[in-house]
Amino acid sequence: MWKPGVRAREHPFTFRRIPTVFRLFIDKEGALRRLIIIRMIIPLLIIPLLSPAAAPDFDTFFIPKTLRVDIYHAGNAVEEWITLDQIYEIQGWAGTRRHLLDPFNNGQYRLSVVDAASNTTIYTRGYSTLFGEYQTTGPALEGVRRTFHETLLIPCPKRPVYVRIHGRDRQNLLKHLVTFTIDPKSIDIIQEPSAGDRVVKVRYQGDPAEHVDVVFVAEGYTEKEFGKFKKDLNRFADALFSMEPYREYEKRFNLWGVFRASAQSGVDEPRKQVFRNTAVNASFNAFHLERYLLTEDNRTVKDLALQAPCDAVCVMVNSPRYGGGGIYNHYAVFTSDHSLSEPVFLHEFGHSFAGLADEYFSSEVTYNDFYPAGVEPLEPNITALLDPSHVKWFEYLTPGLEIPTDWGKDGIARIRSERDSLGKAMESDLREHARVDDEERSAIRMRYEARLDSMREAERETEEAIRIRLAGKVGVFEGAGYSATGLYRPEIDCLMKGNSRREFCRVCREAIRRMIDYYSR
Numbered sequence: 001m002w003k004p005g006v007r008a009r010e011h012p013f014t015f016r017r018i019p020t021v022f023r024l025f026i027d028k029e030g031a032l033r034r035l036i037i038i039r040m041i042i043p044l045l046i047i048p049l050l051s052p053a054a055a056p057d058f059d060t061f062f063i064p065k066t067l068r069v070d071i072y073h074a075g076n077a078v079e080e081w082i083t084l085d086q087i088y089e090i091q092g093w094a095g096t097r098r099h100l101l102d103p104f105n106n107g108q109y110r111l112s113v114v115d116a117a118s119n120t121t122i123y124t125r126g127y128s129t130l131f132g133e134y135q136t137t138g139p140a141l142e143g144v145r146r147t148f149h150e151t152l153l154i155p156c157p158k159r160p161v162y163v164r165i166h167g168r169d170r171q172n173l174l175k176h177l178v179t180f181t182i183d184p185k186s187i188d189i190i191q192e193p194s195a196g197d198r199v200v201k202v203r204y205q206g207d208p209a210e211h212v213d214v215v216f217v218a219e220g221y222t223e224k225e226f227g228k229f230k231k232d233l234n235r236f237a238d239a240l241f242s243m244e245p246y247r248e249y250e251k252r253f254n255l256w257g258v259f260r261a262s263a264q265s266g267v268d269e270p271r272k273q274v275f276r277n278t279a280v281n282a283s284f285n286a287f288h289l290e291r292y293l294l295t296e297d298n299r300t301v302k303d304l305a306l307q308a309p310c311d312a313v314c315v316m317v318n319s320p321r322y323g324g325g326g327i328y329n330h331y332a333v334f335t336s337d338h339s340l341s342e343p344v345f346l347h348e349f350g351h352s353f354a355g356l357a358d359e360y361f362s363s364e365v366t367y368n369d370f371y372p373a374g375v376e377p378l379e380p381n382i383t384a385l386l387d388p389s390h391v392k393w394f395e396y397l398t399p400g401l402e403i404p405t406d407w408g409k410d411g412i413a414r415i416r417s418e419r420d421s422l423g424k425a426m427e428s429d430l431r432e433h434a435r436v437d438d439e440e441r442s443a444i445r446m447r448y449e450a451r452l453d454s455m456r457e458a459e460r461e462t463e464e465a466i467r468i469r470l471a472g473k474v475g476v477f478e479g480a481g482y483s484a485t486g487l488y489r490p491e492i493d494c495l496m497k498g499n500s501r502r503e504f505c506r507v508c509r510e511a512i513r514r515m516i517d518y519y520s521r
């Protein structure tokens with residue numbers, strides 16, 4: 001999902017930036033999009049967010065195989081079409097057999113499988129897409145239509161089914177987009193053997209049906225770098241299990257690597273005119289954002305990943321550069337060799353695996369179109385606090401903390417703004433003294449720098465004191481989801497906010513735990 005402009009120092013994980021001019025544009029066009037969508041897809045079926053129906057029985061409706069339904073998702077900011085590409089049958093079903101109706105409310109889209117004979121909903125799952133991100137970019141808002149490839153994974157039904165896709169409107173209500181009828185006996189379903197790439201068992205704890213199976217796909221590793229790929233796999237496995245709640249639930253995970261040699265080492269960096277011939281075609285500067293690293297080659301990613309039992313996909317990119325991306329129930333992408341690669345992996349996996357939101361924000365952004373005002377975000381770890389007497393994470397609140405929780409935000413913002421003003425004053429003073437000699441200019445600079453340094457120190461000390469005072473306390477802290485106002489996070493710090501605390505907040509840990517349970521219990 002992509003997001004509005006945030007200052008670099010405040011968003012250690014921001015790979016998604018958009019110029020201010022686009023923000024204004026989105027506001028205007030967002031309204032237009034709402035109208036057109038409403039007119040285009042009437043009559044619409046609004047389905048309840050969480051179906052109260054009894055859980056269907058796996059063995060009644062399914063066999064333990066996977067149907068991979070590949071689709072094309074095309075359009076721009078105001079139109080979208082979904083068409084069928086190919087359907088494949090794959091041996092084994094790694095997903096849950098117990099929680100066939102998705103208990104979460106995550107993702108911009110929802111897939112449902114309906115038994116055609118009885119009209120019973122037998123499987124549902126929420127997910128997000130690259131197309132959904134594209135819809136918020138400048139070109140999409142200008143009407144440019146693009147096509148993305150997507151994959152739906154469902155357990156293989158015994159009888160004909162309807163596969164339905166719903167997308168969310170700006171109020172987060174689900175609207176019907178398309179229905180495919182699939183007969184599992186059809187000769188159109190491809191049953192080819194897998195491509196025969198190398199599958200590495202990184203950690204194995206047992207039956208994929210009862211474990212979370214995470215598959216790491218190699219990107220930008222040459223044949224000679226297969227050894228490095230295996231070493232990197234172990235390093236990231238260790239990173240995952242050094243972090244709660246993954247550490248506690250290590251026994252619930254299988255980790256796999258799938259290796260297809262890339263012709264060249266590294267990854268595309270279009271802004272540097274660097275292009276590499278690699279296995280799954282990942283690229284920096286996705287949607288023209290500096291550090292956003294993604295691949296649009298979904299077909300190849302899934303060709304590789306689905307050679308192992310697969311609940312969650314990670315694309316591990318052989319590069320020392322900082323960057324990554326994560327889309328819920330689609331994939332996490334991260335680089336292998338930056339000094340912050342491990343926290344970036346954990347952060348992006350938080351998006352893709354558990355549907356967590358970014359908790360960072362910019363003090364300059366007070367509204368963004370990504371989270372419309374007055375609408376409660378879907379993600380479990382941020383809230384619009386529309387009703388302060390019913391906090392989303394009420395069961396974890398630290399007793400006695402006020403709601404919303406005062407965390408000295410205004411004080412920090414004041415120090416920063418004073419520092420920014422002083423920086424500007426220095427630049428203007430130096431411009432006025434452009435003709436004086438270097439010695440005098442450097443004396444001017446030094447005078448300002450000394451004051452700026454002490455302001456930076458004051459800011460750091462203030463932040464540190466706040467951190468110590470509020471560490472581990474769960475409240476409702478304003479500033480989250482790219483916005484300094486109107487959106488709130490559960491703790492002062494979290495790995496979904498930045499690097500200053502290398503662990504997840506309580507609410508994020510619980511959300512991850514629920515997702516682990518979903519796959520493994």
Ligand SMILES: [Zn+2]
Nearest residue numbers: 494496505508
């Ligand atoms: Zn968090």
